[in-house]
Amino acid sequence: MELIDYPNYNEKLYVQKLANGLTVYLQPKAGFNKTTAVLGVNYGSIDSEFMLNGEKVVQPAGIAHFLEHKMFDKKDYDVFELFNKTGARSNAFTSFTKTNYLFSTAESVKENLDILLDFVQIPYFTQQKVEREKGIIDQEINMYKNDPDNQAYFETIANLYPHSVLSNDIAGDVPSVDKITLEDVELAYNTFYRPENMSLFIAGKLDPDQTLEWIEANQARKQSPEPVTVKRLMTLPQTDSEGIHRSTMDVSRPKVTLGLRGNDPVPKGREGLKYEIAISAMFDLFLSENSIEYDKLYHDEIIDDSFSWEFENERGFHFAVISCDTTQPLELIKRLKEIISTIPDKIHNLTSEFQLQKNELFGNYIEMMDSEETISGQFDGFIGEPVTIYDEVEILKSMTLDDVAAVATDFLKTATVQEGLIQNHEQPTD
Template sequence: MELIDYPNYNEKLFVQTLSNGLTVYLQPKAGFNKTTAVLGVNYGSIDSQFMLNGEKVVQPAGIAHFLEHKMFDKKDYDVFELFNKTGARSNAFTSFTKTNYLFSTAESVKENLDILLDFVQIPYFTQAKVQREKGIIDQEINMYQNDPDNQAYFKTIASLYPNSVLANDIAGDIQTVDKITLEDVELAYRTFYRPENMSLFITGKLDPSEVMNWIEDNQRRKSTPAPISLQRRLTLPEASKETVLHTKMDVSRPKITLGLRGSDQVPTGRDGLKYEIAISVMFDLFLSENSVEYDKLYHDEIIDDTFSWEFENERGFHFAVINGDTDKPLELINRLKQIIADIPTKIGHLQTEFQLQKNELFGNYIEMMDSEEAISGQFDGFIGEPVTIYDEVEILKSLTLEDVFEAAHSFLDQATVQEVMIQNSDQPKG
């Protein structure tokens, strides 16, 4: 096993790529009583179009999420039942670019690890089960469609990336889910659920040599799939000019969302992570509760504690979303646009605020280091080199205000802005 040492934090990461291509990352945590494992698949909602062995494949929107659901449904049992019997907590989720399966337990680690690897790597699909799953997914989609926050988020992304796979909800819609066939599910599984397209990260109470032996024994019991030629296809047409999308839903107060689509070239690997952290610090300097701008918006009664922002830097795209409930939607949108426009000229004068923000973020990271769930949540094994929470802290420690200034200009100078407003039909537009 390769050893990656983090002497500043007295932590070690053991890494080994098995003969079948699965890369395993083990991080023992002294004094911890629980163990958390995440089996990640480098496959998400944007991967519905690809070239497989020279042939173009287009699959229905929502198939990655559909497949995640199907993995738990076996011939005569549900996988959650197996985890429940061992006392483990289990879950799964699909994002734009990844599907993760995970468990957390204080006992029976080997048994739970076998359950995790076996249910993901030994599929069971039938026509009847695919049809049955459609009804379950339809209920989930209807729930999302009745959730104003969910609708605001995905409508904003659809406005930023019109006529693309990103314009679809991760779960798809009822029409696209209805088109999914057994053959679609089997093809998606064979294409993406391959050991070389997966990573296994385990942290907490564990002995690296013992756990690696368990994993190797498990993988030897499985056949290695034949090689394939895969090229992912992500086509993102030019963003449209700024538009305003008004949507009517049953909400007590208007909701606004401002989206910014990045068009600059983001570096890969750790340089990409540095860019992501720099942009996050930029938004914190102007939109966090510690900022002057936030304080003004709050005391002018334009925002409340529903106000938030997030920045997504994913494989092939990056964007920011700012949202909140407000009684003054138009004023909030105009104020936010002015704040964003002022960032490039103001940010260079915030050295004191920058250092305070770094200190706060550093404290947040230190707190997360005491949680195996947080440690596993921060891990990324699909950017060409493993990135842990300790790598993020080192990047943050070395980050300068000049780094943030450069990232802010790179992102904001070329960003496309879109806005979404959700309100009742009888609510004034503010």
């Protein structure tokens, strides 16, 4: 096994690529009683269009999320029941670019590892089960449609990336889910659920050599799939127009979103992570509770504790969404755009604020290092090189305010801005 040493934190990461292409990452944590494992698939909602062995394939929106659900539906057993019997907690989620399956346990690690690897790598699909799943996911989609925060977020992304795979909700919509066939599910699985397109990260109470033996024995029992050539396709047209995109829902107060689509080039690997941390630092400097700008908005009663921002830096795209419930939606949009426009000129003057921010982030990271679940959640093995929480801290340590300013300026000078507003029919607009 390859050893990646983190001497500053007294931590080690063991890495082994198996003969079938599966990459295994093992991080033993001395003194921990629990173990968390995450089996990741480099496949998400944006991967519905691709070239397979030279032929173009276009699948319905929501296929990756649908497939995640189907992996738990077996012929004669329930996957969650298997985990429950061993005392493990299990879960799964689909994002724009990944699908993760995970468990956390204080006992029976080998048994749970076999359950995890087997239920993901040994599928069971039938026409009847596919049709039955459609109704379940349709209910989930309709539930999210009644969630104003969810709708505001995904409508903003759709406005930032119109006529593209990013304009679809991760779960798709009811018409797209209804189009999914058994053949779609099997094709998606056989294309992307391949050992060479997966990573297994395990952290907590474990012996690296013994754990690797268990994994290798499990994989040796399975036949490797025939090789395929896959090229992902994703085109991102520019936005159609600027201006406020309005919609109506049953909300007590108007809900404002401001989306910023990054159009500047982003490096890969650890440099890409540095970019992401720098953009997050920029937003914290101007929009966190410790900032002058936030304080002014709060005391002017334009925002409250519903105010938040989120930044996504994924394979092939990056964007930010700022959101808040407010009784002054147009004033909030105006003030946010003013704040953003001044960032390149003001950010160089925030030396002390940046140091305080770094100190606070260091404290947060130290706290996260005490959780094997958080360590597993922070790990990314699909950006060309493994990136751990310890890499993030080292990047943050070496980051300067000039670094943040340079990245922020590049992002903002080319970013596309879209404004969103959700309100009741009878709610006045300021």
